[in-house]
Amino acid sequence: MKLFVGIDVSLQKLDVCFLDSDQNILDQPSLTNDLNGARAIKELVLKLSSATHYKRVVIGMESTSIYSFHPAMFFHEDPELNALPLDVVTLNPTMIHRYKGLFDEDKTDTIDAFRIADFLRIERYQVPVIKEEKYVALQRLTRTRYQLIHQMTECKQHFLENLYYKCNTLTQEIPTSVFSSSIMDILSDSLSLDEISQMNLEDLAARLNKAGKGRFSNPEKLAKVIQKAIRDSYRIGKVLQNSVDVVLATYARIIAGLKKQIQTLDKSIESLYAIIPEAQSLMSVPGIGPVYTAGLLAEIGQIDRFDNEAQLAKYAGLYWKVSQSGNFQAERTPRTRTGNEYLRYYLIEAANSVKRCDPVYRAYYQKKFNEVPKFRHKRALVLTARKLVRLVDVLLRDHLIYTPKGGGLADNQ
Template identity: 65%
Template sequence: MNLFVGIDVSSKKLDVCFLDSEDTRLKETTFPNDIHGANQIKENILTFNGQSHYEKIIVGMESTSVYSFHPAHLLDNDADLKRIGVEVVVQNPKAIHRFKGLFEEDKTDKIDAFRIADFLRFGRYNKTIIKEEKYVALQRLTRSRYQVIQQLTECKQHFLENLYYKCNTLTNEVDTSVFGSTMMELFAESFSLDDIAHMELEELAAFLQEKGKGRFRQPEKVAKSIQKAIRDSYRLGKVVQDSIDIVLATYAKLIQTLKKQVKELDKGIESLFDIIPEGQCLKSVPGIGSVYAAGIIAEIGQIDRFETQAQIAKYAGLFWKKSQSGDHESERTPRVMSGNQYLRYYLVEAANSVQRNEPAYREFYLKKYKEVPKFQHKRALVMTARKLVRLVDVLLRNHQLYTPKRSV
């Protein structure tokens, strides 16, 4: 006989259903989502186990943002529950939602808790949560970095959009990044377009060299291309021009701030990453540094949570469903739109870096790139990330360093 405990988590309360292997609801109740409520769940588990001595006890809940973190980790780390072999699992809400869809019933927290316990009773749940504190701490940093990168990307898109209003030919004419501090200051707040256009070439080149701290190899060439872009661009009215300048200045400051935040997070990741021994396994792969390796390890956690590399790929959302009926097998196998977005992001970014540094992966990337006429880079990169999963699994599982194939 087994005991299944389904918990529907919200910010304020925990709706709990205790269900046994024979589909008998032993108890349905509600506790507050705090340390006292979680301890009451623990006491109920110990009481039921004292009465029936269950072979297996599974506690499950959905991954509901930050709300499920504290009850899951408290129950998973409790010494009394460990002693009787309680397993705590956190499930993808999509899997629970699909399971609930099989039944025509109302949507309430009480019913949700029962269906979570019922889902566990079928034994199709995923692996346990990440247990060790070092992985959780690293995960907070790497996930925050991912979110800041998303904000930075969005800010850059808005900056370019508004820059096009001000100088629509700039990105075509100037062979340097518009997101460098010098270029952003030049177009966001320092001068008007006419000021730049009528400035002496030597004066503009000197300004670029001074603000760029000597980083421009050919400042005169850059200055000349900037002035040409300005001459070829449309002119705006003063009212619109003033509003665009304010927007550009705002986004320029945001971009600079977010860049600083990324650097701070990278420092925190690198300092914490040094205490994780398996990190050196991934860093031995050409192109994978501390940040990408930390992002991958933080989401995978203990490698023994996964039986095979295929489970890691599916967890990351690098999985293509097979479609077959009778003698027909579809050649179109779209990637599933689910999985851990953070792990997928770091695997894809790492794969892009590896394919630029490792010949074997570069060859594989180019092969996949040439197979289709559309979305070549995106598809090839995702396929390369799927290939990288196999390498990550081997290195982490065997605690070994990467050794490239010997050239003949």
């Protein structure tokens, strides 16, 4: 006889169903999602176990982002519960959703908890290896960095959109990035376009040189290009120009602030490398720098959580389902839409970088690129990322240092 404890986790509640192997519902409490609620579940598990001596106790819940983290860790780390033959399982919400769809019934938290327990009863789950604290800490940093990068990209797009109102030819003319601090200082300054265009060339060059802290090799040439771009651009009315100037200055401050926060995160990420030695294995691959290394390690955690590289690829969503019936075998197999989107993002971005630096991956990408007439880059890049999964798996699993083709893999011991 086994005991299955299904927990439907939400922000405020833990709806629980205690179910045995004979499908008897032993209890269905609704508790608070806090330490008191978790302790109440624990006491009920211990009480039922002492009375029946279950062969195994399985506590399961959907992996609902931050809401399920604390309950799962509490049950996993509690010494009294771990004295029992216990499994703590976090389930893919998609699996539970599909399982619930088999039954024509209402949608309530109590029923959801029962169906989670019922799903555990048929034992179609895998007991995950809980990610160690250092990887969770790294994940908090890398996911925040990911979000800030996307915010900064969006801010830059809005900055360029408003810059076009002010000076529509500038981005086409200047030989440097519009987002360099010196250029943004000039564009978001209180000076009007006419004032900049009529400034003495030496004065504008000096202003650029000061803003750029002497990094421009030829500030006079840059000043001349800016003035020409301004003269060639359309003019807008004073009222609209004032509004655009305010918007540009606002986005300039936001972008500068985001850059500063990203630098702070990068320092914190770098400090965690000291306690994650396998970071050196990924850093040895040409094209995988500190950012991609941190992102991959944060999402993968300890590699022993996965039985093999195929399981790791499936976790990342780099997996194609086979479609076969009788003598029919589908030629087109779409990629699954599930998986860890952050890990998939870092693998694809890393693959794009590695193919530029490593001839083996460049040749593989080109081969896949030439195989089809449509969606060539996207398809080839995703397949290259799938190939990269095999390398990442062997480097992390065997603690190896990557060497280019012909040199083999060096031991990192």
